[in-house]
Amino acid sequence: MASRCLLPAAGALMLMCFLPAAFVVLPGVQTPALRGAKAQGGASFANLSMASIATTTAAFGVAAAVVRSRSREGKTAAKYTTQTILPSLAWIKTGVRASELQPTELKALTLAGNDVLIGKTEAGALFCVGNLCPHIGTPMSEGADVIGDVIVCPLHGSSFKVTTGELIDWCVSPPIIGPLTGLIVDKKNLLIFECRQGGFLGSGEVEVLVDTNAKKAYEANYWKGLLDAQGKDDGTYY
Structure with a gap:
């Protein structure tokens, strides 16, 4: 039960880290931007909040895309030749x-x-x-x-x-x-x-x-033996 309560709190904390400082709401503290938004009406404040959340979401999306891209770049597809190599x-x-x-x-x-x-x-x-x-x-x-x-x-x-x-x-x-x-x-x-x-x-x-x-x-014969034992014929392995 405690872990379920901690997850939303952790998510909120991460969201606050990416929000612009002008829109971070702390108990008993009202920033100039916040006071101005409230003075212009609740609709304007809501629009500012939604825009901030949208910006944060976009930032999260870009960061996730970068992480996925780097993860793909770090992986090398292993492939070995099993063709007959003639002497040279x-x-x-x-x-x-x-x-x-x-x-x-x-x-x-x-x-x-x-x-x-x-x-x-x-x-x-x-x-x-x-x-x-x-x-x-x-x-x-x-x-x-x-x-x-x-x-x-x-x-x-x-x-x-x-x-x-x-x-x-x-x-x-x-x-x-x-x-x-x-x-x-x-x-x-x-x-x-x-x-x-x-x-x-x-x-x-x-x-x-x-x-x-x-x-x-030698390497081609070695891998051919291993791959043949696995029923593979395209140079890849399980």
Whole structure:
């Protein structure tokens, strides 16, 4: 019951805040405008009051429209593409010169959304492979060994040829645990990337040939799986 009484009172208070000061009526106080309106007759006073209320109502309407407009501007309609994204290959500069890399040294980079690992074999040959082990995505840069032209994953000892990505050993360490973890994932080769030394006669920085649409393609496949599961085919979601 108390809340019902408070609501009209609150509304009246808000209305008084928007009324011109000349027409705010306080107990025992008569403003010049109020006295003048009363002197001209009740009809004139009523007209002034109605005009004031109309002005206040219009102000409330404008304020509400502004709030609604800002609310709409603050919301972004989420929409994701599920179309097939074709590869777009390009040579991307790494900012690293081959002369800066020592034999068996590795350097991890992200090029156009691709996690790559550039390095040199024991013989000093430049190579570039995917930085993530195809087993469970362990970063090769976190302690991988380069032995000859073979790179060995630091977690489970999987090894691959850096020239072709060919799998040599799959999850060989630690004993028992490594081979068991290898059973849950199909054997795969390591992803490799073409690389070269740019500049005049190969004297510049290392460049890597990557798919610049790889990230977009991954995201499109990801959302297509989610949206297909919901029966959606227009890029939106529930």
